[in-house]
Amino acid sequence: MSEQHPATGAEDTSAPVGASPDAAVEPVDAAPRRGMSRRAVLGTVGAAAGVAAVGAGGFAAGRATADPLQRHAYDFFGTHQSGIVTPQQDRLHFAAFDLTTDSRARVISLLRKWTEAAATLMTGSELGSGAAGGAYAAPPDDTGEALGLPASGLTITFGFGPGLFDDRFGLADRRPAQLIDLPKFSGDTLDERYVGGDLCIQACADDPQVAVHAIRNLSRIAFGDAAIRWTQLGFGRTSSTTRAQDTPRNFMGFKDGTANLRAEDVDLVDEHVWASADDGEEWMAGGSYLVARRIRILAENWDRTSLQQQESDVGRTKGSGAPLSGGSEFTEPDFTVTGRDGEPLIRPDSHVALAHPSANGGARMLRRGYNFTDGADDLGRLDAGLFFLAYVRDPATQFVPIQNALSSHDVMTIEYLRTTGSALFAIPPGVPAGATLGSDGGAFVGEALFA
Ligand SMILES: C=CC1=C(C)c2cc3[nH]c(cc4nc(cc5[nH]c(cc1n2)c(C)c5CCC(=O)O)C(CCC(=O)O)=C4C)c(C)c3C=C
Numbered sequence: 001m002s003e004q005h006p007a008t009g010a011e012d013t014s015a016p017v018g019a020s021p022d023a024a025v026e027p028v029d030a031a032p033r034r035g036m037s038r039r040a041v042l043g044t045v046g047a048a049a050g051v052a053a054v055g056a057g058g059f060a061a062g063r064a065t066a067d068p069l070q071r072h073a074y075d076f077f078g079t080h081q082s083g084i085v086t087p088q089q090d091r092l093h094f095a096a097f098d099l100t101t102d103s104r105a106r107v108i109s110l111l112r113k114w115t116e117a118a119a120t121l122m123t124g125s126e127l128g129s130g131a132a133g134g135a136y137a138a139p140p141d142d143t144g145e146a147l148g149l150p151a152s153g154l155t156i157t158f159g160f161g162p163g164l165f166d167d168r169f170g171l172a173d174r175r176p177a178q179l180i181d182l183p184k185f186s187g188d189t190l191d192e193r194y195v196g197g198d199l200c201i202q203a204c205a206d207d208p209q210v211a212v213h214a215i216r217n218l219s220r221i222a223f224g225d226a227a228i229r230w231t232q233l234g235f236g237r238t239s240s241t242t243r244a245q246d247t248p249r250n251f252m253g254f255k256d257g258t259a260n261l262r263a264e265d266v267d268l269v270d271e272h273v274w275a276s277a278d279d280g281e282e283w284m285a286g287g288s289y290l291v292a293r294r295i296r297i298l299a300e301n302w303d304r305t306s307l308q309q310q311e312s313d314v315g316r317t318k319g320s321g322a323p324l325s326g327g328s329e330f331t332e333p334d335f336t337v338t339g340r341d342g343e344p345l346i347r348p349d350s351h352v353a354l355a356h357p358s359a360n361g362g363a364r365m366l367r368r369g370y371n372f373t374d375g376a377d378d379l380g381r382l383d384a385g386l387f388f389l390a391y392v393r394d395p396a397t398q399f400v401p402i403q404n405a406l407s408s409h410d411v412m413t414i415e416y417l418r419t420t421g422s423a424l425f426a427i428p429p430g431v432p433a434g435a436t437l438g439s440d441g442g443a444f445v446g447e448a449l450f451a
């Protein structure tokens, strides 16, 4: 049963472990640990500085980043996986994997090991016997670069790509209709190095080393069964997923995420984000679909564009993020307001006008993207932009039409953006609280798919 958080009204579906709403600011020794705390191992923290556990479903919204020591830990367990409505962390390491095994049993075994490891990592504990505590003659169970670091709000979210449903694993008839093959959109300049994947892992944290450590160790566990196909690092969030968080800025310098769906919008999140058994595949109930698009921003061109043109292309002011129709950041845009010349103050071909629910049959999405920068191209231009991540209940109706409109009419998209990567994943529901984990028959993410 889910509960409502008394302060935010957010649905607490992830069964916080002994946590009060203040848990993230007043650390409690709450989470039943799997493995040894990485900080306790070094003797750097005493009992008073144990890891605070907070539910990932928006619980203790916004407080997750308030703890300068980043000791907060989200609960792995819940109706939904963590890392979706969890207050968005500042850092990302995302990885898409190819399955290299043809064995269904090996896939199940991998998901069991991944699930157990993720639950351990999210508490800020070392894997197995740790980085320096195992047999001297064997490689350590944990690679060690997070030793001494706290949980740092780590969330780990697993996804299944179309390849899991090909003819290798006997799952073809369980593929959800919502897991479509994304079409090629007008203007896409996809680089095969950033496309697709049979599985994915989104690791978010407030410390990049913790997010990278998670992906590295999970990929190490997958050795022989799955191999990394592509990855993306994100250095700063471009959305907020709770009302308590400030709106961050994207690489174009604009506030991004103002009109995003948030954890507190429980009814809207139910309607637009969480899959239901009525959607066709019962095993997906409580899950979602993740659209991942690596979008390069042609910064050199954008930076030579006047402020007036930039604002007009976006449909909002650069300073406050208010819609050009007036008001302040969170004022609803009014597309009917015209200027002295009789033209709409928010241009119909601006980004906001084209992406707004009123232009898309009411479609909404929960955006969870990150700024990225990956060096430079042959011409000395930054390969930087926005790694667009969005969670939706049905990509065909909530993403494809909006992307088509942006690709065809959005001046900002056409002039300044180049999409170089693209993938879609089914995100199974969470592992229920109280489930027993372990490589020997334990519960695992996506278990109902294999039942
Ligand atoms: C297909 C969906 C979208 C893609 C791809 C996308 C890329 C993209 N967006 C920005 C910057 C901003 N987007 C803003 C709002 C906004 N964008 C989308 C969808 C996509 N964006 C939606 C649904 C919305 C909300 C529209 C609304 O309801 O008003 C904004 C305004 C602030 C905000 O509400 O977040 C900015 C700025 C970039 C830079 C980008 C790709 C690089």
Ligand SMILES: [Fe+2]
Pocket: 351, 355
């Ligand atoms: Fe946008």
